Amino acid sequence: MKKILVLLFLPVMLVTSCVDTLDDYNISQKSAPSGSVPPSMLVSSAIRNFADQLTSPSVNSNNFRLYVQQWATTTYTEEPRYNLTARTIPQAWWATFYRDVLSDLREAKRLITADLLAVPAVKTNQLAQIAIMEAYTWHVLVSTFGDVPYTQALDYTNSLPVYDDAQTIYYDQLTKLDAAIASLITTSGGIVAANDLLYAGSVTQWKKFANSLKLKMAMMIADSDPAKSKTLAEQAIAAGVFTANTDNARINGYTTSTPNNNPVSANTISPFTTRQDFVVGRTIVNKTAGLADPRRSAWFTNVAGAYVGGNTGFANTFASTSKPSSAITIATAETLILDYPEVEFLLAEAAARGYTVVGTAETHYNAGITASMTYWGIPTGTLGVQTGSVFGVKTGGTGYTVGDVLTVTGGVGTAATKLTVATVSAATAATPGAVLTFTVTTAGSYTAVPTPASTTSPGNGVVTVTGGTGTGATFNAVYEGGIVNYLANPDVAYTTASSYETTLSPGNTQAGTVTKVSIAGNFRKVIGEQKYLALNNRGFDAWTEWRRLDAPKLYPVQGGTAPAGLIIPNRLIYPVSEQTQNGTAWAAAAAKYGGATDTTAPKLFWDKL
Numbered sequence: 001m002k003k004i005l006v007l008l009f010l011p012v013m014l015v016t017s018c019v020d021t022l023d024d025y026n027i028s029q030k031s032a033p034s035g036s037v038p039p040s041m042l043v044s045s046a047i048r049n050f051a052d053q054l055t056s057p058s059v060n061s062n063n064f065r066l067y068v069q070q071w072a073t074t075t076y077t078e079e080p081r082y083n084l085t086a087r088t089i090p091q092a093w094w095a096t097f098y099r100d101v102l103s104d105l106r107e108a109k110r111l112i113t114a115d116l117l118a119v120p121a122v123k124t125n126q127l128a129q130i131a132i133m134e135a136y137t138w139h140v141l142v143s144t145f146g147d148v149p150y151t152q153a154l155d156y157t158n159s160l161p162v163y164d165d166a167q168t169i170y171y172d173q174l175t176k177l178d179a180a181i182a183s184l185i186t187t188s189g190g191i192v193a194a195n196d197l198l199y200a201g202s203v204t205q206w207k208k209f210a211n212s213l214k215l216k217m218a219m220m221i222a223d224s225d226p227a228k229s230k231t232l233a234e235q236a237i238a239a240g241v242f243t244a245n246t247d248n249a250r251i252n253g254y255t256t257s258t259p260n261n262n263p264v265s266a267n268t269i270s271p272f273t274t275r276q277d278f279v280v281g282r283t284i285v286n287k288t289a290g291l292a293d294p295r296r297s298a299w300f301t302n303v304a305g306a307y308v309g310g311n312t313g314f315a316n317t318f319a320s321t322s323k324p325s326s327a328i329t330i331a332t333a334e335t336l337i338l339d340y341p342e343v344e345f346l347l348a349e350a351a352a353r354g355y356t357v358v359g360t361a362e363t364h365y366n367a368g369i370t371a372s373m374t375y376w377g378i379p380t381g382t383l384g385v386q387t388g389s390v391f392g393v394k395t396g397g398t399g400y401t402v403g404d405v406l407t408v409t410g411g412v413g414t415a416a417t418k419l420t421v422a423t424v425s426a427a428t429a430a431t432p433g434a435v436l437t438f439t440v441t442t443a444g445s446y447t448a449v450p451t452p453a454s455t456t457s458p459g460n461g462v463v464t465v466t467g468g469t470g471t472g473a474t475f476n477a478v479y480e481g482g483i484v485n486y487l488a489n490p491d492v493a494y495t496t497a498s499s500y501e502t503t504l505s506p507g508n509t510q511a512g513t514v515t516k517v518s519i520a521g522n523f524r525k526v527i528g529e530q531k532y533l534a535l536n537n538r539g540f541d542a543w544t545e546w547r548r549l550d551a552p553k554l555y556p557v558q559g560g561t562a563p564a565g566l567i568i569p570n571r572l573i574y575p576v577s578e579q580t581q582n583g584t585a586w587a588a589a590a591a592k593y594g595g596a597t598d599t600t601a602p603k604l605f606w607d608k609l
Contacts, residue, residue: 039115039126040195042108046133047197049100051251053093054140054540055335056263057278061092064539067568068532068546069283069502069554071324071539072310074276080313081557082566082600084573091575093144098153101137105130106154124183125190125203131180132210135173136337139217142166143544144572146604147589160582163589167224167605174217174232181210181239197251198337209249212241212343219346220548222353223608233346234356242343245375252334261331264537268329279321282309283502283554284536286514287529290500291491294482298376299325299536311512313557313566327376328537336538341375344368345531349549352523362494365527366487372534373483381482404468421468491516497526501553517553524609525551547607569600570607 056062057071059079065071066080073079078086109130112123141148150169152161184190186204193201198209218232242248254262258272266272280300285307288296300307300322310316327333348364351357357364374380400406404421491498497520503513519525528551535542546554547570556566571593578586579598590598 037111038192038195039108039111040192042104042111043126043130043133043191044195044197046101046104046108048251049096049104050133050137051197051335051337052263053096053100054337054538057267057539058092058263059089059277060087061089061096062539063089064543065537066281066312066539068539068542069281069312070536070542071278072281072312072314072316072321074279074310074316074318074321076277077313077315077561081562082569084569084600085576088575088577090145090572091577093572094141094575094578097137097141102134102154105134105137119188121185121188122190125185125188125206128180128183128210129190129196129203129206131176132206132213135177135180135217136213138169138173139213139220140540142170143220143604143606144540145574146571146593146602149585160585162585170217170221170605171228174214177210177214177217178235181207181214184210197253198249205247208240208242208247209338211236211239212247212249212338214239215241215343215346215350216338219349220544221606222349223548224606226353230353230355233350237347237350237355237357241347242338242340245340245371247340248336248375249338250334250336254332254334256331262329262333262335264324264333265329265331268324269331272331276318279310279316279318279323280307281312282512283312284533285309285322286502286512287500287533287552290498290514290516292486292489293533294378294486295373295376295533295536297325298327298378301325313562314560324537339371339375341368341372341534342531342541344371345527345534348527349523352527361523361527365494365530368534369487369492369530370483373486378486379482381484400468406467492530494526496520497529499525499529499552501555503555519551524549528552547603550609567601570603571600573598573600 053062057065059073059076063079066073067082079089084090109127112118112126112130115123118126138150146166147163148166148169149161150164150172152158155161184203184207186207188203189201190196190203190206191201196202199205214236215233218229218236220229222229222233254260258266261272267275268278285296285300286309287293288299289307296307301324303320303322308320308322310321323329344364345368347357347359348361348368351359351364352361359367370380400421402421406421486492490496491500497518499517499519501515501517503515519529528545528549531545531549532542532552535545546552546568554568556568558564558566573593574586574590579590586598587596590596593599593602
């Protein structure tokens with residue numbers, strides 16, 4: 001459907017990635033006569049394109065995972081070094097949201113409005129659902145570029161649209177979002193269930209989604225307009241935001257066949273690609289190691305029993321570096337555009353800022369962590385007694401059987417820990433019985449993963465195991481623990497939190513320098529640190545929150561062959577084609593962001609710190 005719709009609806013105003021003349025901007029409002037394509041299919045196409053663009057890791061269009069160092073590359077170095085002109089990256093981002101999202105939504109709105117036979121309540125809901133997605137799309141565009149064409153956008157009679165002020169656009173969309181929320185009728189239907197990729201026809205869920213989006217947008221302006229932010233956030237909270245992972249705005253209908261596979265799989269695994277371009281970044285690997293984060297096994301593959309992050313901005317060896325896990329790269333993995341953990345962190349921040357919120361900043365902070373862990377399959381557990389996993393056996397370790405009781409010593413523990421083997425490996429007949437998972441039966445002094453850092457795998461502590469029927473083994477990662485243990489970790493706890501910062505070492509050394517820094521007492525840093533982790537694999541949102549909260553501390557690519565003076569972008573530059581084809585309007589907009597050079601350094605209107 002996605003490919004067909006792009007052919008049916010010609011590129012609209014502002015899409016400069018595939019035009020030869022200014023006439024190619026034009027799209028007639030009569031291009032799709034009423035009844036030729038159901039408007040609900042246009043909405044479906046727009047949502048799919050929106051989610052795919054936010055999720056794709058393609059170096060041609062979405063490099064935000066690289067900017068926030070969740071991922072690194074094996075070959076490409078220009079993209080993680082923030083080069084925006086070697087490829088048409090801004091152009092691809094711009095084109096998708098104008099042409100493939102806003103254009104389809106506009107046409108759907110035209111068809112629905114013109115339908116004199118539609119049930120009035122259903123029509124009202126459909127128009128509101130479109131307005132909600134429009135608000136989210138403008139949020140993305142404004143939060144990426146700053147000023148963009150708005151009042152004259154998508155007008156086939158105007159080939160040279162002016163750029164509007166970013167804050168004005170944002171506030172106008174907040175007003176329109178309010179109107180959409182107020183108009184939703186939860187006792188009636190909306191977009192046809194089969195074409196509602198987010199909520200299968202549930203207007204009640206759309207209302208929760210809209211309120212959660214309003215909260216997100218309200219908190220974006222918390223530093224630039226605190227009073228307005230407070231008013232809008234409190235309204236959204238009172239009206240009802242996400243309260244569980246089942247509320248998540250997601251697309252989960254991807255298949256194992258192209259073009260309906262998850263966009264991450266299209267860039268990472270066969271049969272969709274034979275390239276081996278991406279590994280995980282050592283910044284996030286080192287953070288999760290220092291914090292003994294049990295989501296590591298859900299997020300990263302291991303290399304010889306260790307999690308090894310790549311050096312973002314430099315070439316890395318695919319075979320010897322951890323990759324995004326199969327849970328992330330599988331073709332059928334769902335995509336998230338707004339989720340419950342994010343909402344809980346927004347509530348935590350609102351409470352910390354003194355907004356009226358039921359609960360404290362700490363309770364919502366803990367709820368955000370818990371929701372993220374639950375989403376990724378981490379057990380709740382009880383303090384000191386958890387289910388753990390071994391990511392490989394460093395030496396020995398064959399011949400164990402299920403039920404063996406093992407004694408663990410070493411690491412950070414001062415007393416022995418008893419483990420009961422839960423599963424063993426049967427990979428080969430010659431060496432069966434390497435321990436894979438276990439249950440901690442007597443926790444000893446361990447309350448989390450042993451975290452002594454080695455030079456090659458920080459946080460994957462080496463511990464010695466005795467007992468059982470197998471040969472002696474030394475494990476290099478053991479006992480990840482569960483949610484309760486993680487929350488009890490002083491480096492995680494709201495009042496005593498720490499950050500594990502990684503300097504991108506000059507000279508491209510693999511390990512980098514990891515420094516533990518106390519962030520206790522600074523709600524922006526405390527919340528920002530854990531929100532960064534919860535937004536793993538959501539690069540754009542992680543980048544946006546890093547800019548807004550100034551957390552976590554990220555160091556730009558430096559040293560070695562990297563150009564001097566690089567900075568992590570605060571915005572994307574405008575598409576180069578805008579300079580050549582809409583030059584007057586472009587020049588007026590670019591003057592706000594570095595003048596004729598149109599740079600990535602200037603901060604956007606909401607980024608005040």
